Amino acid sequence: MQSSKLHTRLMGSDFELIATGATEAIANRRLEQGVAEIKRIESLLTVFSDTSVTAQLNAQAGGTPLSVPAEVYQLLLRCNKISTITQGAFDITASVLKKLFNFKYDHFTWPDDNAITQAMACTGFQHIALLDHYCVQLKRAGMHIDFGAIGKGYAADRVKALWIADGATSGVVNASGDLTAWGTQPDGGPWKVGIAHPDDPQQISLWLPVNNASVATSGNYEQYVERNGIRYSHNIDPRKGWPVPYIKSVTVVSPSAELSDALATAITVMGPEVGLNLVNQLPEVYCIIIDGQNKIVQSDNIQIHAKA
Template sequence: MPVKSKVQQRLMGSDFELIVVADNEAASRQRLYEGVAEIQRIEQLLTAFNDTSQTALLNKQAGTQPVTVDAEVYALISRCIRLSALTQGAFDITAGALKALYNFRQGSFTMPDAATLSQTLKRVGYRHIALQPGNRVFLQRKGMRIGFGAVGKGYAADRVKALWTAAGITSGVINASGDLCAWGRQPDGTPWKVGIADPDHADRVLFWLPVENAAVATSGNYEQYFERNGVRYSHNIDPVSGQPVPYIKSVTVVSPSAELSDALATAVTVMGKDAGLYLVAQLPQVHCLIIDGQNRVFQSKHINIHAKA
């Protein structure tokens, strides 16, 4: 009978859980080791907290000169630009400069003044990323910053899945604090499932979502937010306006790719319920569930949610 093995480790700033179903214990341990090593490799490639990472080098040379990056980083940036265009800028890897204006972890919160916000917005925008031949990337404005916080964990999960499936693994899960990809089934034949948290009580599950050969990502404001005049504002920033996003507490996206789910969860949060659901309806094999500021639940067609917990 297949053996299910797992490992839990802090990676990319999140609690990762890797689960693999293999023929024997030794094969499972080998796959888990390879999976952790792959995530660590991607973290070193993309992190903004290491001066030698490709992200850091790109940011350092912003407005000065292009930087030659690895082919996979060039391809990832290219996909991010296409996602930005698809979402009309709601998803944008250059939004880091805006996030630096806000502090959601302190008891007191202040909005930046209009002049500061206006100046910062000049350094934001996916259209200012120039992709050049030879895997060269140029951030065209000084002070620009890119970051892969809204897509990096999903990319890492997809890479581990690719690594494992190439090795013949027909069932597994890569879970980054609730953002996960899963394929196959558990050894007892039941599907993998992910819980969608209550935004007001993060340790309580509202719904169970069975996952079979799909990826799920949730963007929620229940950990970092502030409230003003009865409105809760998310830590997600609208890259176009530069303002924190109100009214949406949680967005869960299901798609074939963890990278895509990760990015779209952020985009739908920024776009809001109506525009977000409209976008998802146009995308094949993509589904979402939205919980708004009044705890009302909205979902796209064909999403398969099981009974409340």
């Protein structure tokens, strides 16, 4: 078995694709196929293009319903389902709030209560109406949806499905840590993913074996702000309009990159006790949480390959 590797930047993230095949030519063809599929999904979901479905829905917020492609409609259905089971901790309408708390910029200032109240009025997955004939309505003016917390996972799942349909018995799609892998490495060994130390992302705290599974990590390694001695994550609690404190990273393992991606964000918002309680009720879903004191807590039955 031959393998080919490609690093590229798509969907605002660094992607690593490892394709395998009986020959190098087949592996390379699968890489091209994978990149084309990610670009296709990006063109549908991006908020940075006026022609994307996301941009069109946002422009129509508060107005009449809009017909969307079936796959976007189905993705919205799954988003709403995850929002429901996480009691609103995952919410693709939270982008209006996130714009208030953009920790990337040196000139960040804490928004006032009035700005948060106004943003909260435009937030809430329950205001997304999924109607007949693939029609979608954002019911409140000023609403904005953003697939940033689930889109990369969806893209990874789609590439995996395409490669398997093409006969690939193993492969990896890694979108800046949102990773799906199946089969084994070309040498027969298992794929494994490292979980970064929360205070030094260059160091690995834990290794997880990945066998036909998907892993996603949500961490505040780079985007956070400290206020009154408390570190706040770039993740926003859409139910409160406030950044999430105390948790440094959440890693979720599940059968789907899309699900892992979304749940990593949701569990960060929900906190360790409620988040682990949810995970332990979901089949084939596992979780590792590193809290503000670097304490590691984990869900039932997760297999940690080795500790650094």
